[in-house]
Amino acid sequence: MSDKLKEIINKQAEQNDSVVDQLDDVVQLVGFVIGDEEYAVPILSIQEIIKPFPWTRVPQVPKYVLGVFNLRGSVIPLIDLRTKFGLPPKKQSEDTRFIVMRNGSDVAGFVIDRLTMAIRIKKENVGPPPDTVNGDDTIIDGVGKQADKIITILKVNKLLERDF
């Protein structure tokens, strides 16, 4: 009896370990679409995802900075990722969302065309960014390989960095 109990306990412990292992090995991302490409950012860097609402234009900034909006009392910049990635502007649709990302005290909202889903991806399936965009300046953190597609993982700190 006690042997069996031990066995069970051991098994549970093993399982627990493997769960922890899994958690360690997996990155959780939120995927979204801009233009034809699918991108993703770590789920923990996302403060919230909201439906679009009016913003105020700010002068003397690059085109991709749409302006600022009011998020429950804080004034937050709004950045259009389409324009930032050099795609032609598109009218906002039903699917358009603002993703509010946070890195430390830096917060900004990003306009994306469409959300896809929360993605769990094994760390071993995340490759480095292609050599052509390597280096410290790149906005790409890595490339996540999935069964049928690849996803570009973006660096949130770079997205939130002022580059003008």
Place this chain on the structure above:
Amino acid sequence: MDEFQEILQDFLVESFELVEKLDEDLVELESRPDDLELLNGIFRVAHTVKGASSFLNFDTLTHLTHHMEDVLNKARHGELSITPDVMDVILESIDLMKALLEKIRDTSSDDGIDVAACVARLDKISNGDLSGLADAVKEEANQDSEETVQKEEAEEEPDYDNMDPDEIEAEIERLLAQRQAEDKAKREAKIAAGEEVPMMPPEASEEEPKKEDKQEKKEKKKEEAPKAPTPAPVSHNKKASQKASAEDPKAAAPAKRAPATVEQTIRVDVKRLDHLMNLIGELVLAKNRLIKINDDVEERYEGEEFLEELNQVVSIVSLVTTDLQIAVMKTRMLPIGKVFNKFPRMIRDLSRELNKKIELVISGEDTELDKSIVEEIGDPLVHIIRNSCDHGIETPEERLAKGKPEEGTITLKAYNEGNQIVIQIDDDGKGLDPEMLKQKSLEKGIITEKEAEQMSDKEAYTLIFKPGFSTAAAVTSVSGRGVGMDVVKTNIEKLNGIIDIDSEIDKGTSIKLKIPLTLAIIQALLVGVQEEHYAIPLASVLETVRISKDEIYTVEGRSVMRLRDDVLSLVHIGDIFEVERILDASEHAYVVVLGLGTSKLGLIVDILVGQEEIVIKSLGDYLKGIEGIAGATIRGDGGVTLIVDVVALMDMARETKATQISSSDESAVREKTKASDYTVMIVDDSKTDRTIMRKALEPMGVTLVEASDGQEALNLLKSGDYNVDAMLIDIEMPRMDGYTLASEIKKYNRYKNLPLIAVTSRTSKSDRMRGVESGMVEYITKPYSADYLASVVQRNVNFKPEFL
């Protein structure tokens, strides 16, 4: 160790407060050396600091204050007279004391600052040996410093070799505890650095009871304190009890001379006040929103009974919010005297250093300002006053030669003016010479010759604030590096303040700093341009004027208008903030006259929305530093409105001429891919004439738009439905004739380059002249051939030959 830290904090706050007061008292003492009350006060400070520091084990500080106390005690009993030389030494020792306190604040220890030289001098004074005081000073300093450092080091390091294991363990324990205390102190010092010492009661006597309280409190705490870090060894406890017993008589001493008044104040952490202020900010926003909703409801349910009640509630809420806001603002207010206090000492030092005689007259030190502003204002004032001493006030000989009194006067005063506080610094020195300023700036390449020519005297005065500018021929230790006044400008502008300089050669200079009372919540004028709104700080708005478009004149490509007797340069807010202008439909515009120092600027806006109380929010790191935008605020409807930075706006206005032209260029250059991309408008009241023109141009394949009079043509143009490339205009038309139409069109920046072609039967020279004056580029007289008309149009629209 918590209690020790608490005591240390109390000690530091109190000591800094005392020392600040001390500075002021000492300078006063010099002018009234016999004032026993004053001397007693100063003595007490030295004594208090000595007492507290000895029991906190700050040996160096104790050592220093002890000798200060000796000297002051003698002076107090009339055994010593306070001469400037003696005063120099006392002041020096106070400086050292400050340095020590700062060191303690930062590192929790008073090691590493050498006081021996100063102590030796103090001893000399108290021994009555005043001869050669000043000369001996320097030599001693060098020798002594080395000695004491060594001595101190020797004391510091206990003899580990000869300790038995228990003692060593105790020592380790002690060092560990000390290390922890240091770390902690560092952390707390960081916190402490962010806040300033709270307000100081004006009377020294009132301060006594507090001091006494604290002393007692400290004593109590001290008794427990050393026990806290047990398992500390026996030796430690012994030391502590010694300290406690040593403290007794000292604590008793101040109790004797405590008057009976009780100070009704609480020390509050500034962070709590800041938090409170933030909450009030949110409340103000909510109030604005409530008012807006109330207005909407009023409109919809006019005449309903419940409206009355709602109105009452809304007005009570808004009233209470305003009161609350003022109340919290007041708790953050500090008298500006806090900043002014350090200047008598500074002037004294400077005048000795520069060999000038300068008197400082301070008034209005009770004027209150927000704490954050008080903190920011110190540096600029230091620079201005140093500047006045160094460049403003002349040497006594010069002054006598000019027939002025030998002693120069610098007046420092503060007073309220509306929502602003004005700090005025006057000197009766040599004044600013605008020509010399211009010359210097030219030499240093700060301005160009053309700028120098156009500069008014007032503008020339402001040159002293340019970075890299210095009027001093030589760099002295006081000034001449051309950095200081630049700092003044940056700091004051950071506070949304205004600097105003007035000067007269050989009469003196007067600098006025106008600073808003508080930074967080301001009154603003909300203006609209196209569909955007902007908030302009009301403090910078002088007046608003409604004008019609033809009151705007163009001089050298700049818009100006006549405002009573002045010419006011104008700039459109849309040009500054790159607002996309679809077209201006209204005949009238509003001009917001902005004032900043002496410069004025008219800002053209489409509509005035109204006055509102706004809470300034930062745009955050990502968007900070945008020229012309000071921040943002959240409006009653939840939208974000940007706040205009008037200072930057004034600068930007000088360059906006260029953007106007470029923007009109942009609209003109549009790729034409086929003949029908060209649009020509025909304006004629005669149907026949219009048909003739249509027939002449149709073969080209261009798009034709017709209007039967000037008014209709103008409306068509304004509607923006057509992108017109050229206009054929008849002169004689009902409602609006061709000349008027042409000059109306030319008022719009967008149509500055639109070719206007007059088609008329008027042939006289004066008619042609009028046509040119009103902006026509071609003059075709009826009758004309169809080919001629077509060729003129082609030429003017740059018709591409491949479309023919």
